[in-house]
Amino acid sequence: MPTVTTTTGDTKERILNSALDLIYARSYANVGVQELCEHAGVKKGSFYHFFPSKRDLTIAVLDRQWMLAKQRIWDPAFKNRLPLGEKLQRCFDLFYDNQCGAKHKSGLVPGCPFGNLALELSTQDEAIRRKVDAVLQESSGYVKRAMNEAIAAGEIPKQDVDAAAGAIIAYAQGAMLMAKTRNDPGVIKELRQGALRLIHAGPPGASKARSRNEKRKAV
Amino acid sequence: MPTVTTTTGDTKERILNSALDLIYARSYANVGVQELCEHAGVKKGSFYHFFPSKRDLTIAVLDRQWMLAKQRIWDPAFKNRLPLGEKLQRCFDLFYDNQCGAKHKSGLVPGCPFGNLALELSTQDEAIRRKVDAVLQESSGYVKRAMNEAIAAGEIPKQDVDAAAGAIIAYAQGAMLMAKTRNDPGVIKELRQGALRLIHAGPPGASKARSRNEKRKAV
DNA sequence: CGAAGAGTTAACCGACCGGTCAACTATAAG
């Protein structure tokens, strides 16, 4: 037989994808290795041929989730020449779209795959905690870079970029937590413009050189 | 013998307290009924005499957690005549103190008991999801009331109080998620003043005579 | 061909899961 692609080769891939879907939709503890294997069409022995443990699989899942998050959310939102405010809006819009899409499939808002695992496992597994922490720091990096560009362009006043970016990430995590808890993606839309307020000014008395920036006012 | 309470009927109480501690420190799924009973010094049969299931126990735990949160955090922070900004600062300070205290005992930042259960169980148990949602809405109520008072007192300009209070709660949840993920309560302190930016308020400390003169920008 | 390694399979492991149950004891009222 020449190179006739049987079903082989993609076993590890299928396990990874199944784990990504199932753990994201439910939780780490509520998805067993057995179910995982059935979903992937793989026997348990094969699972342990590719992954030393469920925990290691989860770390691999986090890597892939971050890859997907970058290409589906962070790059589209931030790899452009839009003003900072628009980038943040786009980011939240993509969060919203993602949660909506997931809800239309399962009826449930799944929240953030990183926040979910962080709160479930941070106190139980140091390696996973660190991994999630690294992901959140990389996310923060996107915001930080965009802020520095915005400051260089005179878009926003000089300020503590690290603190502000951290606040944005925290706020985004909070938004997705609330959306999941209310099972309503609309929460993210409602909170969207709040993110802009976390940017404008730095610590008291530290900001100057405001150019032509506008200030929006809610009703 | 007069009514001498010997072993005292505190069994249910002990179960509740043990569950509160253990589930908060780890997670719902990672604490078994057996371990729970051992920690409480109770046999499993007694457990099921008082609680029909682990899930119901968890809902009772949520009720108690909210009672404690009110009396330890929300009432102290908001049941006073301080300006809104100070109330919010106090709230975050209490979050910080709580996380610090917990960390000094176990070495781990436990995060928010409500956020934790929300992200772990919202997609698996509708009753628990609703319960946490109700708690978060009550929290939001504290902020909302304080904001309305502040508006009435001319402390801050008129604004969409519901949206702003929701943003504050989301931000607080995000702050505690980040603190847990970094295993560092200091994150909460760093994010503290960001909360002030989520409402239309003057610079921190200038809590007087800042009514509606937002049209003219200062500096 | 034959050897070797990657990948697959089913049976199996002990531990633990949430939950049940019937028998027991302690208490307090009739």
Added chain:
DNA sequence: CTTATAGTTGACCGGTCGGTTAACTCTTCG
């Protein structure tokens, strides 16, 4: 006393957990 009820106890249930093992097939290469 008897009786009813609340609470306690330890043995037990079927099922699932994460993980292991030894034997097997398939592919590749000498």
